[in-house]
Amino acid sequence: MLLASLSFAFMGGFAKIVSRHLTGVEVTFFRNIFGVLIIGLSIYNFPLKQKGGRPLLLLFRGIMGFLALLSYFYIIAYMPLGEVVTYIKHRRYLLLYLHIYFLERG
Numbered sequence: 001m002l003l004a005s006l007s008f009a010f011m012g013g014f015a016k017i018v019s020r021h022l023t024g025v026e027v028t029f030f031r032n033i034f035g036v037l038i039i040g041l042s043i044y045n046f047p048l049k050q051k052g053g054r055p056l057l058l059l060f061r062g063i064m065g066f067l068a069l070l071s072y073f074y075i076i077a078y079m080p081l082g083e084v085v086t087y088i089k090h091r092r093y094l095l096l097y098l099h100i101y102f103l104e105r106g
Helices: 002-018 024-045 055-078 083-103
Strands: none
Touching: 002 024, 002 055, 002 083, 024 055, 055 083
């Protein structure tokens, strides 16, 4: 858990540094390239043994993940890093209050 937190901190710091020279889309692309390489090597070494079920749902999940990462790197580029991390850590509370507000009105 400590290693994961440290990795995300480094990722945020490096994204802030390279955002001076690259756009948010390019930062997202290069971050995803490393992920694809790691997952590709893992699948090559340990082949999958399961059958797929819902390809459209998997495609939707991939697109939503890409958009979330794109928006994350976009706000890192244009806001101070401390504020971004604070907003990201508190988003679940904001969503909780929005759900309560909208579900009670319905």
